[in-house]
Amino acid sequence: MKDINQAIIPERDKDKTPAIECIGLGIDFGGLTAVDNFNFTLGRTEIAGLIGPNGAGKTTVFNLLTKVYQPTRGKMLLLGKDTKDLTIAQANRAGIARTFQNIRLFKDLSVMDNVLIGLHNEIRYSLAEAIIRLPSFWRAEKVARERALDLLSIFDMADMAEKQAGSLPYGAQRRLEIVRALATNPTLLLLDEPAAGMNPSETGELMENIRKIRDMFQISILLIEHDMNLVMGICEGIAVLNYGRIIAKGTPDEIKSDPNVIEAYLGKKGNANA
Amino acid sequence: MSVFSTIVSQIFNGLQSGSVYALVALGYSMVYGIIMLLNFAHGDIIMVGAYIVWILMSFLALPPAIGAVAAVAGCTLLGVAIEKVAYAPLRKSPRLSLLITAIGVSFFLENAAQLVMGAGSKPMPTIIKGTNIEIGSAHISFVSVVTIIVSVITMLLLTLLVQKTKMGKAMRAVSEDMDSARLMGININRTISFTFAVGSALAGIAAVLYSCAYPQASPTMGSMLGLKAFVAAVLGGIGSIPGAMIGGFAIGLLEALVSAAGLSVWKDGVVFGILIIVLIVKPTGIMGRKMNEKV
Amino acid sequence: MVKNKKGIPRLLAYAINALLFFVFLGILNSLIASGIFSSYYVKILMLIAINIILAVSLNLATGFLGQLPLGHAGFMAVGAYASAIFMKATPLPNFVAFPIGLILGGLVAAVFGFIIGIPALRLRGDYLAIITLGFGEIIRVVLLNIDSVLGFNFTYGASSLKNIPKTTTVTNAFICVSIVLIIIHTTIKSKHGRAVLSIRENEIAAESCGVNTTYYKTMAFVMSAFFAGMAGSLYAGYVGILNPSGFAFMKSIEILVMVVLGGMGSMIGSVISATALTVLPELLRSFSEYRMVAYSLLLIIVMIFKPSGLMGTYDFSLSRIIGKCGDKISSHLRKGKEGRR
Numbered sequence: 001m002k003d004i005n006q007a008i009i010p011e012r013d014k015d016k017t018p019a020i021e022c023i024g025l026g027i028d029f030g031g032l033t034a035v036d037n038f039n040f041t042l043g044r045t046e047i048a049g050l051i052g053p054n055g056a057g058k059t060t061v062f063n064l065l066t067k068v069y070q071p072t073r074g075k076m077l078l079l080g081k082d083t084k085d086l087t088i089a090q091a092n093r094a095g096i097a098r099t100f101q102n103i104r105l106f107k108d109l110s111v112m113d114n115v116l117i118g119l120h121n122e123i124r125y126s127l128a129e130a131i132i133r134l135p136s137f138w139r140a141e142k143v144a145r146e147r148a149l150d151l152l153s154i155f156d157m158a159d160m161a162e163k164q165a166g167s168l169p170y171g172a173q174r175r176l177e178i179v180r181a182l183a184t185n186p187t188l189l190l191l192d193e194p195a196a197g198m199n200p201s202e203t204g205e206l207m208e209n210i211r212k213i214r215d216m217f218q219i220s221i222l223l224i225e226h227d228m229n230l231v232m233g234i235c236e237g238i239a240v241l242n243y244g245r246i247i248a249k250g251t252p253d254e255i256k257s258d259p260n261v262i263e264a265y266l267g268k269k270g271n272a273n274a
Numbered sequence: 275m276s277v278f279s280t281i282v283s284q285i286f287n288g289l290q291s292g293s294v295y296a297l298v299a300l301g302y303s304m305v306y307g308i309i310m311l312l313n314f315a316h317g318d319i320i321m322v323g324a325y326i327v328w329i330l331m332s333f334l335a336l337p338p339a340i341g342a343v344a345a346v347a348g349c350t351l352l353g354v355a356i357e358k359v360a361y362a363p364l365r366k367s368p369r370l371s372l373l374i375t376a377i378g379v380s381f382f383l384e385n386a387a388q389l390v391m392g393a394g395s396k397p398m399p400t401i402i403k404g405t406n407i408e409i410g411s412a413h414i415s416f417v418s419v420v421t422i423i424v425s426v427i428t429m430l431l432l433t434l435l436v437q438k439t440k441m442g443k444a445m446r447a448v449s450e451d452m453d454s455a456r457l458m459g460i461n462i463n464r465t466i467s468f469t470f471a472v473g474s475a476l477a478g479i480a481a482v483l484y485s486c487a488y489p490q491a492s493p494t495m496g497s498m499l500g501l502k503a504f505v506a507a508v509l510g511g512i513g514s515i516p517g518a519m520i521g522g523f524a525i526g527l528l529e530a531l532v533s534a535a536g537l538s539v540w541k542d543g544v545v546f547g548i549l550i551i552v553l554i555v556k557p558t559g560i561m562g563r564k565m566n567e568k569v
Numbered sequence: 570m571v572k573n574k575k576g577i578p579r580l581l582a583y584a585i586n587a588l589l590f591f592v593f594l595g596i597l598n599s600l601i602a603s604g605i606f607s608s609y610y611v612k613i614l615m616l617i618a619i620n621i622i623l624a625v626s627l628n629l630a631t632g633f634l635g636q637l638p639l640g641h642a643g644f645m646a647v648g649a650y651a652s653a654i655f656m657k658a659t660p661l662p663n664f665v666a667f668p669i670g671l672i673l674g675g676l677v678a679a680v681f682g683f684i685i686g687i688p689a690l691r692l693r694g695d696y697l698a699i700i701t702l703g704f705g706e707i708i709r710v711v712l713l714n715i716d717s718v719l720g721f722n723f724t725y726g727a728s729s730l731k732n733i734p735k736t737t738t739v740t741n742a743f744i745c746v747s748i749v750l751i752i753i754h755t756t757i758k759s760k761h762g763r764a765v766l767s768i769r770e771n772e773i774a775a776e777s778c779g780v781n782t783t784y785y786k787t788m789a790f791v792m793s794a795f796f797a798g799m800a801g802s803l804y805a806g807y808v809g810i811l812n813p814s815g816f817a818f819m820k821s822i823e824i825l826v827m828v829v830l831g832g833m834g835s836m837i838g839s840v841i842s843a844t845a846l847t848v849l850p851e852l853l854r855s856f857s858e859y860r861m862v863a864y865s866l867l868l869i870i871v872m873i874f875k876p877s878g879l880m881g882t883y884d885f886s887l888s889r890i891i892g893k894c895g896d897k898i899s900s901h902l903r904k905g906k907e908g909r910r
Contacts, residue, residue: 066777092779104777106770108882109763116760117767121779123760127788130759131752137759138579144760184779312695363873371872373637373695374829378868381822385861497818504699539714546703553696554688 008237008249013043017080019188019220024074025064026244034060035244038074042188042237047214047221049231051255052241053264058224059101061241062190065222066098067091079187093121097186099177101193101224107166111157111176114165115148118183122147151179154216155209171202175209182213189213191223195230203227207234232256240264279412284534285527290418290487292526293425297480298503299510299518300432301353301473307449307513308469310369314376315356317500318383319474323349323481324398324491325391331399338401346478353474354467362463380497387493398489401482421483428479429519432472436515445469449513498542505549511562520560577892586887590747597739611739615807617847618742619800622749624827624843625836626796629753631825632833632882633762634789635769636690637698640705641797641824646816647681647708648674648798650724653733653805667736671745671802678798679791681708686790690783705821712813730811737806745803749796750836754884756792765789819861826864829871832878837885842878 009018018041025038035057042048050058063069065076067088076083078094086094097118106114116123123144129137152158155175160168165176174194181189194210195203207230214221225231231238232252240248240255242264248255255261298320305313323345330341360379364372404416436442444465447455456462484499485491502525510521525545532544552559577585597614600606606614627641652674659666681704689700713726724730756762764785767775776782805811827846831838850860871878 068773088773088776089779089781092777098777100774100777104771104774106767106774108770109766113763113766117763117775117780118778120760120764125760127756127759127761130761131755133755141759180778312698360869360873367872367876369695370631370635370637370833371876373698374825375869375872377639377822377825378865378872380865382862382865382869385865389858389862501699501703508696508699542710543707546700546707549703550688550700553692553700557692557696 008251009041009043010046010236013045013220016044018042018077019044019046019079020065020222021077021080022065022074023076025061025071025076026073027060027064027069028072033244035064036073037245038064039246040239040249042220042222044187044220045214045218046236047210047223047234048237048239049235050222050224050239050241051226051228051231052247056241057244058241059192060244062098062192062224065091065188065190066096092184092186095185095187096190097181097184097188098190099174099181099192099194101196103170103173103177105165105173105177105180107164109165110161111152111163111165111168112145112148112161114176114180115151115161115183116144118180119144119147120184122183122185148183151183152176154182154213155179170197174198175206178209178213182217187219189219189221191221191225193224193226195225195227200229203230206230210234276411278410280534282409282412283414284530286414286418286422287533288527288530289523290421290526291529292523293422294480294484294487294499294522295503295506295525296519296522297425297428297476297483298500299507299522300429300515301477302500302504302507303510303512303514303518304445304469304473306507308445308466309361309365309372311361311372311376312504313473314373314380314500315383316473316477317496317498317503318380318387319349319352319356319477319496320481320484320499321387321491321493321496322352322383323478324485324495325387325396327401327482327485328396328398328491331401332396338399342401342482345482346475349478349481350471350475353470353477357467357470362466380500384493384497391491391493393493395490395492395495398485398491400489401486417486421486424479424483428476432476433515435472441465441468502542502545505545507559508549509552509559511559514559514561517559517561582887582891585891589887594740594743597743601739612807613847613851614739615737615742615803617844618739618746619803619807620824620827620843620847621746621840622796622800622803623824624831624839625749625753626793626800627824628828628831628833628836628839629796630790630793631828632835632839633757633765633769634786634793636786636790637695638701638790638793639698639818639821639825640685640701640703640708641793642816642818642820643701643705643708644678644682644794644797645801645804645820646705646712646813648678648801649805649811649816650712650730650801651677651798652802653730653811654723656734656736656806657730657732663734663736666734667741667806670736670806671799674802674805675795675799678801679795682791682794683787686787686794690786690790702818702821705816705818709813709816712816724811724813727812727814731809733805733809733811735806735809737803742803742807745799749799750840753792753796753836761785761788822868823864826867828878829868830878832880832882834882835878835880835884837883838878838880841880 020042022038022040026036027034038061050061052058060069064071067083067086078096083091083094106117123140125137125140149158149161152161155178157172157175157179160172165173168176178191178194195206198206210221211234235252238250238252238255239246240261247260247264248258250258298316301316302313305311305316326345326348327341330336330344331338356379360375361372364375402417402420404420406416407414407419436445444455444460445468447458447460448462448465452462503522506521506525507518508521509524510517510519525548528544528548529541532538532541601611623641623645627638630636630638652670655673656666656670661669685701685704689697712724716723716726757765764775764780767778767780768782768785772782827843828839830846831842850857
């Protein structure tokens with residue numbers, strides 16, 4: 001069996017600084033250890049999956065990576081730089097963007113505004129420039145709107161720009177969240193159950209789009225997903241989490257045949273027969 | 275008067291007002307724990323309770339016991355009615371709407387009382403009579419002893435109710451996680467109503483005890499009292515029952531201390547100063563737990 | 570020339586808006602000059618202007634940022650006293666002193682807003698409500714007692730600060746209204762305003778988009794306090810006499826009622842309801858004792874039955890309407906031409 005603490009990175013990313021490197025990351029809530037000894041490395045253009053049974057701590061890992069929680073132990077390097085004490089917003093500016101398991105759009109605002117908020121740090125004008133409406137303001141807004149439409153058109157959503165975000169169908173809301181995350185110009189994109197609630201054909205389309213995004217933006221993508229067809233279909237590396245610990249790491253084929261994984265998902269052989 | 279007697283009598287003053295704060299703070303804390311609402315109207319329920327005592331005793335010349343019981347019953351009913359009429363329809367609304375409604379209710383009670391009872395204050399008849407107790411050279415008023423004893427007994431009963439009964443268990447479950455509690459078959463609406471009933475009954479008891487100490491009723495008497503009790507709840511850790519008690523006594527003693535130092539004009543300022551300091555240093559209060567928003 | 574989304578060029582839209590505003594001012598002034606508007610109407614007009622500024626500034630914090638400050642009257646009081654003390658002391662001629670007093674009132678209130686906002690905005694919304702409420706009350710008590718503590722004659726406490734120069738006029742009050750409306754509008758329709766709105770919508774998502782939420786909360790809150798202070802300055806120059814009792818909790822609630830009724834997040838809603846709630850009580854003087862009861866019921870009823878208020882988050886845009894009309898007319902003309910062919 002492979003050493004689960006060993007880094008696995010696709011060949012093409014080997015000579016570059018990893019997008020993210022977690023060393024012994026862990027967090028306790030009260031006395032309870034939610035995530036422990038999380039060692040994980042992600043290549044610069046890798047698509048990786050984080051899977052595991054419900055309550056295994058997958059979303060907690062995302063919250064650690066995005067600095068919603070500060071780790072109790074260990075450290076996390078983003079492009080080789082320590083992320084200690086960063087706030088959520090600073091982590092985003094440093095290059096981490098995410099979507100949420102329970103969609104968190106700006107529901108009452110338009111689709112366009114949602115993406116423009118994602119572009120917040122890309123748009124540069126001061127409050128004074130905005131108030132007196134200098135030409136620089138109009139220019140920056142125009143550029144931002146065009147960029148937003150470009151991003152939306154990745155998912156064929158440009159025609160929905162003026163719709164209210166909360167009124168979109170479920171699948172479109174999930175896609176909009178991805179567009180908004182991309183707008184922040186990340187080096188690492190975290191997707192929390194992107195295919196939840198989608199039908200097989202939508203999921204197929206999503207898989208294509210995730211690959212397309214990686215190729216277009218040359219970023220790394222880490223996703224949590226329960227849909228095994230999606231995970232096995234697009235992920236180059238997979239880490240399996242159970243009770244807050246990584247129990248297996250490897251390529252999709254390795255994971256499929258790993259006895260630890262089978263046990264975590266299906267229970268021990270003896271139990272099944274009992 | 276000796277230093278000793280000053281200290282002793284101030285401590286008892288502090289414990290007396292502290293026990294009233296604690297009773298009121300419990301109502302805030304329980305309601306906040308269960309529906310995350312800062313129930314602005316809670317202080318005004320006390321005002322209504324005081325008027326009930328006044329009407330029954332001064333107007334109808336009934337004995338104090340009836341006045342007290344009626345005040346507690348009236349406050350309980352009022353609390354439940356407010357929840358049913360004003361808060362229940364907003365269970366799914368944003369918290370800002372609920373908060374604005376609570377302010378509306380508080381403001382309505384104050385202004386309605388002013389319209390009905392007049393803006394001036396009504397002198398309260400004596401509710402509790404008894405000889406003062408002497409410890410060395412210090413005089414301790416009978417009222418403060420009764421107040422402290424009644425509130426301690428009430429709090430013990432409340433603790434029993436919350437820890438040992440089925441309804442108490444339901445209350446704790448709902449404040450932990452409303453959705454899971456619903457899935458476990460707990461009747462959410464009934465539990466919330468019950469919480470309001472208990473909290474308002476405590477306010478009713480506080481109303482009677484407060485009227486003993488400060489024998490007058492006025493339309494705005496509840497707002498400052500309520501605010502200070504809220505500070506007590508925050509200091510103790512909002513949502514925590516022992517916290518509310520500790521916070522109440524702490525605020526009462528602190529006020530007594532400030533008054534003893536001859537700074538009674540700045541009492542309110544000090545209380546709000548405490549609030550701001552607590553919120554900056556330890557927003558969860560003394561006994562509170564951290565509430566993480568699920569991301 | 571860059572075109573707006575719907576129709577007319579931007580500069581033309583500005584010109585039309587400015588023109589209409591000056592026509593409006595001109596009509597008001599000629600009505601006053603000709604005596605059709607008595608001095609009583611003039612007073613109400615000034616009160617309307619002041620209340621509009623109070624309502625839209627609170628709406629910035631409540632409707633756009635999603636917080637609930639309950640000490641708006643406190644900021645107004647601070648601004649009013651600051652500018653009144655300055656106006657009484659200054660040897661400058663009124664037309665110079667007035668704008669300085671206005672900005673001074675705003676700045677002093679903004680400083681207080683900053684001091685209050687820094688601790689309060691780190692916490693959940695209800696705590697902000699309580700802290701600002703406490704602040705409003707403390708300000709009132711301080712204004713009442715500070716003279717006796719310091720031994721100065723600053724605020725004159727309960728015996729009122731009198732003989733403040735009455736510099737507020739209908740014209741300068743409405744110019745202030747338009748400036749405040751323009752600043753809030755242009756702020757909201759920019760990246761800075763979108764950041765503020767994103768906090769209201771979903772704070773964690775806003776942070777995940779790299780929005781520095783603490784900064785923008787403070788910005789919106791301080792701006793709101795600044796305009797409240799400015800309204801206070803106008804108020805001081807309107808009544809000429811200040812007493813701390815005029816800035817009690819009731820006043821804060823009154824402003825909140827205007828915002829809630831008009832619709833949280835709608836500027837035009839705040840303008841309309843501030844106007845209505847200034848005029849109505851004057852018309853219904855005989856029911857004045859029921860006013861506060863009615864206000865409190867309004868709060869409850871609006872929240873239960875129409876939480877979005879009268880106007881929801883709708884915002885009025887003259888250019889948009891003109892643009893739409895223009896489009897219709899031109900399409901009509903085109904159709905007409907095609908028909909003739």
